[in-house]
Amino acid sequence: MLPEVLPLRHASRQLVRELGFLQGRDAASKMSYSHCHTLIEVDGRGTLAQAELPALLRLDKSTTSRIVAELEGRGLVRAKPSPDDARARILSLTPKGREKLAVVHRDSNARVEEALRLLDEDGRRAVVRGLELYSRALERSRERSRYVLRPIAPKDKAGVARLIRTVMPEFGAVGPGFAINDAEVDDMPAAYAAERSGYWVIVTQTKPETVLGGGGFAPLAGGDPSTCELRKMYFLPELRGLGFGQDILTLAMDGARSAGFATMYLETLRSMSQARALYLRNGFRPLEGRLGSTGHHGCDSQYARALTGDERSGK
Amino acid sequence: MLPEVLPLRHASRQLVRELGFLQGRDAASKMSYSHCHTLIEVDGRGTLAQAELPALLRLDKSTTSRIVAELEGRGLVRAKPSPDDARARILSLTPKGREKLAVVHRDSNARVEEALRLLDEDGRRAVVRGLELYSRALERSRERSRYVLRPIAPKDKAGVARLIRTVMPEFGAVGPGFAINDAEVDDMPAAYAAERSGYWVIVTQTKPETVLGGGGFAPLAGGDPSTCELRKMYFLPELRGLGFGQDILTLAMDGARSAGFATMYLETLRSMSQARALYLRNGFRPLEGRLGSTGHHGCDSQYARALTGDERSGK
DNA sequence: GAAGATTGAAACCTCAATCTTT
DNA sequence: AAAGATTGAGGTTTCAATCTTC
Numbered sequence: 123m124l125p126e127v128l129p130l131r132h133a134s135r136q137l138v139r140e141l142g143f144l145q146g147r148d149a150a151s152k153m154s155y156s157h158c159h160t161l162i163e164v165d166g167r168g169t170l171a172q173a174e175l176p177a178l179l180r181l182d183k184s185t186t187s188r189i190v191a192e193l194e195g196r197g198l199v200r201a202k203p204s205p206d207d208a209r210a211r212i213l214s215l216t217p218k219g220r221e222k223l224a225v226v227h228r229d230s231n232a233r234v235e236e237a238l239r240l241l242d243e244d245g246r247r248a249v250v251r252g253l254e255l256y257s258r259a260l261e262r263s264r265e266r267s268r269y270v271l272r273p274i275a276p277k278d279k280a281g282v283a284r285l286i287r288t289v290m291p292e293f294g295a296v297g298p299g300f301a302i303n304d305a306e307v308d309d310m311p312a313a314y315a316a317e318r319s320g321y322w323v324i325v326t327q328t329k330p331e332t333v334l335g336g337g338g339f340a341p342l343a344g345g346d347p348s349t350c351e352l353r354k355m356y357f358l359p360e361l362r363g364l365g366f367g368q369d370i371l372t373l374a375m376d377g378a379r380s381a382g383f384a385t386m387y388l389e390t391l392r393s394m395s396q397a398r399a400l401y402l403r404n405g406f407r408p409l410e411g412r413l414g415s416t417g418h419h420g421c422d423s424q425y426a427r428a429l430t431g432d433e434r435s436g437k
Numbered sequence: 438m439l440p441e442v443l444p445l446r447h448a449s450r451q452l453v454r455e456l457g458f459l460q461g462r463d464a465a466s467k468m469s470y471s472h473c474h475t476l477i478e479v480d481g482r483g484t485l486a487q488a489e490l491p492a493l494l495r496l497d498k499s500t501t502s503r504i505v506a507e508l509e510g511r512g513l514v515r516a517k518p519s520p521d522d523a524r525a526r527i528l529s530l531t532p533k534g535r536e537k538l539a540v541v542h543r544d545s546n547a548r549v550e551e552a553l554r555l556l557d558e559d560g561r562r563a564v565v566r567g568l569e570l571y572s573r574a575l576e577r578s579r580e581r582s583r584y585v586l587r588p589i590a591p592k593d594k595a596g597v598a599r600l601i602r603t604v605m606p607e608f609g610a611v612g613p614g615f616a617i618n619d620a621e622v623d624d625m626p627a628a629y630a631a632e633r634s635g636y637w638v639i640v641t642q643t644k645p646e647t648v649l650g651g652g653g654f655a656p657l658a659g660g661d662p663s664t665c666e667l668r669k670m671y672f673l674p675e676l677r678g679l680g681f682g683q684d685i686l687t688l689a690m691d692g693a694r695s696a697g698f699a700t701m702y703l704e705t706l707r708s709m710s711q712a713r714a715l716y717l718r719n720g721f722r723p724l725e726g727r728l729g730s731t732g733h734h735g736c737d738s739q740y741a742r743a744l745t746g747d748e749r750s751g752k
Numbered sequence: 753g754a755a756g757a758t759t760g761a762a763a764c765c766t767c768a769a770t771c772t773t774t
Numbered sequence: 775a776a777a778g779a780t781t782g783a784g785g786t787t788t789c790a791a792t793c794t795t796c
Contacts, residue, residue: 126561127550133568134456134549135474139495140575141453154764159450173778180454182766187780189764209773209778234449235442237571237578240680245570246441252567253448255560256552260455263552365555469786488756497788502758504786524756524795758793763786770781 130256153226156181160189161223164199164213172201172211198222266364267327269334274311274321281333282310282323289356293393299420301354310354314338318350318381322370324361335361337370339378342387344415349426350378351416352388355397367400375404379429386429387413389421401425445571468541471496475504476538479514479528487516487526513537581679582642584649589626589636596648597625597638604671608708614735616669625669629653633665633696637685639676650676652685654693657702659730664741665693666731667703670712682715690719694744701744702728704736716740 153161156179163178164170175186190213193199198219204210215223238246274282290302306313314321321338325331337355341347352374357366378386388406390397406425413424468476471494478493479485485493490501505528508514513534519525530538553561589597605617621628629636636653640646652670656662667689672681693701703721705712721740728739 123546124550124553124561126553126565127546130553130561130565130568131545131549133565133572135477137568137572137575138453138456138470140572140579141449142495155453156764162450171778180457183779184767184781185765187778191780207774207778211779230446231438231442233578234446235439236581237574238439238441238445240574240577241570245574246439246445248563249567249571249574250441250445250448252564253445253452253571255556256564256568257448257452257455259552259555259560259564260452262555263548264455266551266555471786486756496786498757499759499789500787502756506758522756522796526757753796755796756794758791760791761789763788765786766784768781768783770779772777772779774775774777 153222156185156189157193158223158226158230160186160193161198161215161219161226165215165220165223169212169214171204172213175213193219262364266366269324269361269364269366270327270331271322271324271366271369274314274323274336274338276311278323278325278333279309279311281325281331282321282336283307285333285336285358286310286354286356289358293391295391295420297420299418301416301418307354310336314340316340318383320374320377321354322373324357324366324370334358335366335370337367337374339374339383339386341383342414342416345387345413346385348382348384349413350381350383350386351414352386362396367397368404371400371404375429383429385426387424387426389416389418390423390425391421392423398423398425468537471500471504472508473538473541473545475501475508476513476530476534476541480530480535480538484527484529486519487528490528508534577679581681584639584676584679584681585642585646586637586639586681586684589629589638589651589653591626593638593640593648593651594624594626596640596646597636597651598622600648600651600673601625601669601671604673608706610706610735612735614733616731616733622669625651629655631655633698635689635692636669637688639672639681639685649673650681650685652682652689654689654698654701656698657729657731660702660728661700663697663699664702664728665696665698665700666729667701677711682712683719686715686719690744698744700741702739702741704731704733705738705740706736707738713738713740 159179160175163175172186172190173183175181175190176183179186181189190199190201190211194201197216199213200216200219201211201213204212238249241249286302286307290296290300295302301307310321313319319338319340322336323333324335325333335357337352339350339352342349342351345351352371355367355370375386386406387409388401389412390401392398404427406427409424409426411424412419413426474494475490478490487501487505488498490496490505491498494501496504505514505516505526509516512531514528515531515534516526516528519527553564556564601617601622605611605615610617616622625636628634634653634655637651638648639650640648650672652667654665654667657664657666660666667686670682670685690701701721702724703716704727705716707713719742721742724739724741726739727734728741
């Protein structure tokens, strides 16, 4: 277990309790915390579909429905039926709602400032950074839990082919000289069942499973037998930024190391900037030219790193 | 307004939503967070008086009463009447409660760890530090709100005298050569109504007001007319660590500057370590000997700083 | 009277069921 | 059937009132 887990849980319990005090109903404004957040979200967007509120506030739609009804009843929010869809309600603040929000902002700012003034500038910046990092990490972790990472299986044949044929054109990787034309695309499960290779997929947790990402390794075609290639790592947009690239890269490097490879090579495109940042973080370094004979002359960028030693990052 | 206020409020809203802090439930164990926290607090102390729970969990005593009743009903907590006081109930975990807590810990650790693994080591440390700093600042801010800082008034005469005669003996500052014997102690409001001086007190917000701390400045007796003395700054233990020393020191320095003083001098004791740290943070430097003729030869430590320029800290 | 603890009423939240519109 | 929204039932919390013991 990471050494930070227990201290963080303790700090988190403390913080939740303190925030419970800070953000409890304010007697003066008679507004619950959720009501204030709703006003803030509606104000920040000018107008807002009521259907968006549950995701923004992380509350059940029944709760947001009741909040809106209450705010409407108090004349702080106006709800109009959408012209496009008679089911939907479009929310906006009334002038009275904007006044109320100004009061809420002033009170909240004052209370937060009062606490921040007890810290020096370095401490204040550390607080903001720490809370931002943690809430972002929790958000990513929550989103990750909607997916499953597992080795490729025969049933993934069609899904993986569709994945590759969807992502590559997004980056202009169509036509000759790109992996999208490789014969293996049509049957990835068979291709990566071979010795000294591996492929993993990310699928939705909810059935029916849909393949949304994948990546693997195999011996480098026409290359040294001690060199493998990181191959066909692609993710649909909704999966990006959740750290699955790092997961698959780690699995691939560990698998390649176990299979006796000494070097991992890869070909990619400069336009895949998120992927290139991942490679650099993991100790991959750009090469001057190609290795092996992959036939992917459409790729404008090559990287490699040694798999020996315990060098995990490129620092 | 501090530049960190708005980013922090945003980050705080995000974090609160991610933590699902209100009415959150731990899915696996079917326990509300408050129930889990209660088990953790009881376990951490072995046994715990039920009356301590509201302060620990920052919940109303009616809520903690219901939580304990629920946990008792489920056989997780045992409550015995205190042998000393038939009103009080002493809580402890049953073996079944300890088992349940182990499950809760395992689940919580796993979830927190899953999020932390998305950060590098530097990020993880920043998260822990940021949350600890903020929860501590909120706690201090909450405690501060129970008190009021204001200029001394005639009605404070008895309270301030009692304050000084309580705090000084705590640090051994009794007998000849200490400020506790100064004539002004018996009527501080009158003494500090004079020109070029000021005194502030910290009193409880709840009536009747009780004086719990104070401090001020006045011309240095027997010293240069451009030199003032920071005088009689004392706080009862419950007030320490809440930043009131900094508040009074800032008021005193600003007041002295306005009254035309160029230097602020002070006499203290080495044993008052919190006060000395405050002086050093505020640009005061130790002197080799005494200034003026205060008659406080009991003090073993002298400091001074210039009031000109904008030097605020000693860095 | 004050402190420890409990109980009733009301606010807020979630889950599940329902209604309306697409 | 699916999506937007509402409603009913039940859990959690606070405030205020109450009971018991010191």
